[in-house]
Amino acid sequence: MTDQKHATPLLDELEKGPWPSFVKEIKKSAKSPMVQDLLGQLERSYSEKIGHWKHGGLVGVQGYGGGVIGRYNDLAEEFPGVSEFHTVRVNQPSGWFYTSDALRTLCDIWDAHGSGLTNMHGSTGDMVLLGCRTTELEPIFKKLTDAGFDLGGSGSDMRTPSCCNGMARCEWACYDTMAFCNDMTQTYQDELHRPAFPYKFKIKAAGCPNDCVASVARSDMSVIGTWRDEIQVDQAQVKEYAKKLNIERDVCGRCPTKCITFDAAKSTIAVDDENCVRCMHCINAMPKALAPGKDRGATILIGAKAPIVKGALLASVLVPFIKMEAPYEDIKELIAAMWDLWAEHGQNRERIGEFIQRVGLGNFLEQIGLDPAPEMVVQPRTNPYIYYNLD
Amino acid sequence: MSAPVAKRKTDIGPPHYEKFLPPVIKENYGKWKYHEIPQPGVLMHVSESGAKLFSVRAATPRLLSIETLRLFAALADEFTGGYLRFTSRNNVEFLASDESKVAPLIARLKKEGYPVGGIGPGITNIVHTQGWVHCHSAASDASGVVKSLMDELMPHFERSDLPAKVRVAFACCLNMCGAVHCSDIAVLAVHRKPPKINHDTLHKTCEIPSTVAACPTGAIRPATVNGKQSVEVIEEQCMFCGNCFTVCPSMTMSDPENDGISIWVGGKVSNARHEPMFSKLAIPYLPNNPPRWPEVTDAVKNLVDTYAKDARPFERLGEWIERIGWPKFFKMTGLEFTKYHLDDFTHAGESFKRSAQLRQSRE
Numbered sequence: 001m002t003d004q005k006h007a008t009p010l011l012d013e014l015e016k017g018p019w020p021s022f023v024k025e026i027k028k029s030a031k032s033p034m035v036q037d038l039l040g041q042l043e044r045s046y047s048e049k050i051g052h053w054k055h056g057g058l059v060g061v062q063g064y065g066g067g068v069i070g071r072y073n074d075l076a077e078e079f080p081g082v083s084e085f086h087t088v089r090v091n092q093p094s095g096w097f098y099t100s101d102a103l104r105t106l107c108d109i110w111d112a113h114g115s116g117l118t119n120m121h122g123s124t125g126d127m128v129l130l131g132c133r134t135t136e137l138e139p140i141f142k143k144l145t146d147a148g149f150d151l152g153g154s155g156s157d158m159r160t161p162s163c164c165n166g167m168a169r170c171e172w173a174c175y176d177t178m179a180f181c182n183d184m185t186q187t188y189q190d191e192l193h194r195p196a197f198p199y200k201f202k203i204k205a206a207g208c209p210n211d212c213v214a215s216v217a218r219s220d221m222s223v224i225g226t227w228r229d230e231i232q233v234d235q236a237q238v239k240e241y242a243k244k245l246n247i248e249r250d251v252c253g254r255c256p257t258k259c260i261t262f263d264a265a266k267s268t269i270a271v272d273d274e275n276c277v278r279c280m281h282c283i284n285a286m287p288k289a290l291a292p293g294k295d296r297g298a299t300i301l302i303g304a305k306a307p308i309v310k311g312a313l314l315a316s317v318l319v320p321f322i323k324m325e326a327p328y329e330d331i332k333e334l335i336a337a338m339w340d341l342w343a344e345h346g347q348n349r350e351r352i353g354e355f356i357q358r359v360g361l362g363n364f365l366e367q368i369g370l371d372p373a374p375e376m377v378v379q380p381r382t383n384p385y386i387y388y389n390l391d
Numbered sequence: 392m393s394a395p396v397a398k399r400k401t402d403i404g405p406p407h408y409e410k411f412l413p414p415v416i417k418e419n420y421g422k423w424k425y426h427e428i429p430q431p432g433v434l435m436h437v438s439e440s441g442a443k444l445f446s447v448r449a450a451t452p453r454l455l456s457i458e459t460l461r462l463f464a465a466l467a468d469e470f471t472g473g474y475l476r477f478t479s480r481n482n483v484e485f486l487a488s489d490e491s492k493v494a495p496l497i498a499r500l501k502k503e504g505y506p507v508g509g510i511g512p513g514i515t516n517i518v519h520t521q522g523w524v525h526c527h528s529a530a531s532d533a534s535g536v537v538k539s540l541m542d543e544l545m546p547h548f549e550r551s552d553l554p555a556k557v558r559v560a561f562a563c564c565l566n567m568c569g570a571v572h573c574s575d576i577a578v579l580a581v582h583r584k585p586p587k588i589n590h591d592t593l594h595k596t597c598e599i600p601s602t603v604a605a606c607p608t609g610a611i612r613p614a615t616v617n618g619k620q621s622v623e624v625i626e627e628q629c630m631f632c633g634n635c636f637t638v639c640p641s642m643t644m645s646d647p648e649n650d651g652i653s654i655w656v657g658g659k660v661s662n663a664r665h666e667p668m669f670s671k672l673a674i675p676y677l678p679n680n681p682p683r684w685p686e687v688t689d690a691v692k693n694l695v696d697t698y699a700k701d702a703r704p705f706e707r708l709g710e711w712i713e714r715i716g717w718p719k720f721f722k723m724t725g726l727e728f729t730k731y732h733l734d735d736f737t738h739a740g741e742s743f744k745r746s747a748q749l750r751q752s753r754e
């Protein structure tokens with residue numbers, strides 16, 4: 001291990017314990033003078049209980065407005081190694097699959113031009129290269145694109161779409177999430193790299209209602225796989241599960257619409273599919289016995305976000321069911337209609353969910369050419385102040 | 392004549408994922424029939440053809456050096472034909488088609504210090520943000536809190552011994568890059584004092600109209616201070632969200648004495664059983680106490696232990712609380728219910744109890 005330039009008694013405490021240590025990771029990269037000063041500055045934060053990074057600055061690669069987050073410290077004289085310590089977001093391959101060769105290529109680029117520290121991955125889904133100087137950005141970009149990689153999104157643009165591993169490794173995938181995610185990413189390269197929206201726009205693709213990518217909480221457009229026909233049942237396997245699982249209590253008893261019943265005498269189940277809300281619980285509990293139906297597609301929900309600016313929102317239903325078939329022309333038309341409206345009428349830093357709150361879902365639907373549907377609400381309004389328009 | 396300039400490659404997007412899929416996945420894409428968890432940390436997917444894929448999941452601290460990435464690449468070469476992936480919760484997964492590789496791979500991962508687990512009803516990796524390592528608006532560190540928590544919670548990572556999964560997430564300010572707001576247990580760092588305004592720099596660094604517009608409660612108005620254009624904050628109206636700092640660097644929020652950590656419970660994103668729901672406030676404030684944040688780790692352990700003792704199989708933390716009711720939740724956890732638990736922002740009234748349906752108790 002390289003000798004340390006700064007003592008780090010507080011951080012050293014976090015090398016102890018069974019969970020993998022981020023301090024050990026930082027120290028593994030300590031041959032870089034940047035990382036030496038990162039350790040010093042972080043130790044300072046631990047002792048003073050305050051961060052030492054300044055607000056981001058405008059840095060990037062030529063022709064792009066996103067993909068690089070400027071980062072400067074406020075202790076440049078003491079820790080000059082991290083006076084510029086920018087983040088590079090590298091668009092991940094769909095489903096976060098890599099080969100060892102691809103990983104090593106990325107490591108070589110980062111070894112030559114940056115701190116050697118990464119996040120696998122950032123919150124939106126990108127591979128995050130953590131810490132480099134402004135002068136290195138163009139050389140990094142050149143090498144990344146030569147190796148077949150590109151930058152992800154940042155700022156008020158379409159952020160890097162992400163998805164679960166879908167049909168690559170899951171029997172519950174109701175559509176090909178990785179194909180869809182890749183298609184969206186490639187179709188909207190301009191919107192991804194050149195911020196031109198009122199605020200960020202995230203797309204996340206989940207193959208089934210388990211939503212392993214948290215799309216309903218974290219994406220402006222959430223595409224969640226579902227099905228229209230009957231749950232597939234293998235009664236022989238139900239009998240096997242009956243030996244080890246309390247089906248009556250833990251499967252039927254937990255069904256949100258009580259649409260599944262268990263015949264203990266025969267050890268079989270029956271599903272009232274008309275009342276099934278496709279929650280996945282019974283399928284999760286008995287994966288060998290039950291499977292989503294065969295007429296598969298997705299539900300599109302709109303408008304999820306974290307609290308900034310006016311409060312957090314979960315996404316709400318926009319399209320109750322849609323078949324998911326490449327090249328996804330119907331979804332692209334829908335996206336174009338939403339972006340046109342929001343780009344023209346959205347306020348600065350207004351996510352599409354907040355925009356809908358402000359203009360009203362009814363008006364929003366009218367403008368993008370969708371009909372209102374009862375699936376979009378928990379219940380119709382109870383408030384009688386109705387904006388009737390009689391023209 | 393100048394030399395021809397090579398065309399700059401842009402907008403190529405990420406490499407196509409097919410390049411990175413192991414043969415067993417390419418051959419069985421869309422044909423998986425079912426899966427089992429043969430042992431903690433291992434998923435076995437079985438295809439209609441009978442082919443099997445073994446995914447071995449190991450923890451990472453998310454912040455990874457290229458030395459460790461090269462180690463993962465070498466392990467993939469040795470055990471899984473060079474194929475691996477990362478999960479939405481920052482674990483690494485090695486994708487083996489040969490079952491005989493699973494045991495030696497697990498042994499190596501453990502030897503290298505990367506515990507194997509995180510599948511099924513337990514606690515997997517904590518989704519988190521940058522904290523003091525790399526963020527300008529952090530009210531706490533992220534990696535240090537996560538490391539301290541997972542050192543304590545690791546048995547639930549390796550054993551999957553809880554009634555249902557408990558998703559824990561950490562965000563270092565209300566921007567919530569980790570979108571913690573729908574987690575079983577959300578650890579959220581908070582500021583608690585109004586912004587400190589640097590009137591000497593504000594007119595140079597900030598656009599005053601957009602700074603005024605950034606405030607969700609209308610607490611900021613233009614002002615002239617010492618002859619310079621600036622803003623003032625109606626402090627009683629400030630709820631410490633940090634929106635102003637996001638658009639105006641001269642309004643800093645960080646405060647070593649008063650920043651700290653809040654804890655929220657009972658959110659989920661999955662549609663299984665109960666619909667997705669937000670996390671609700673359990674603990675309004677715990678102090679920032681680096682390097683190990685003992686108050687935070689004790690609080691989270693208490694929540695997990697209380698839940699584990701009383702919840703029924705398949706019941707997520709939020710579902711458990713809905714069954715027993717919030718009064719009993721506060722009683723069982725020993726947490727204080729305060730005025731901070733009462734919402735007073737946009738959707739305030741939605742959380743008020745508007746019926747007399749209460750679980751009364753005799754004492």
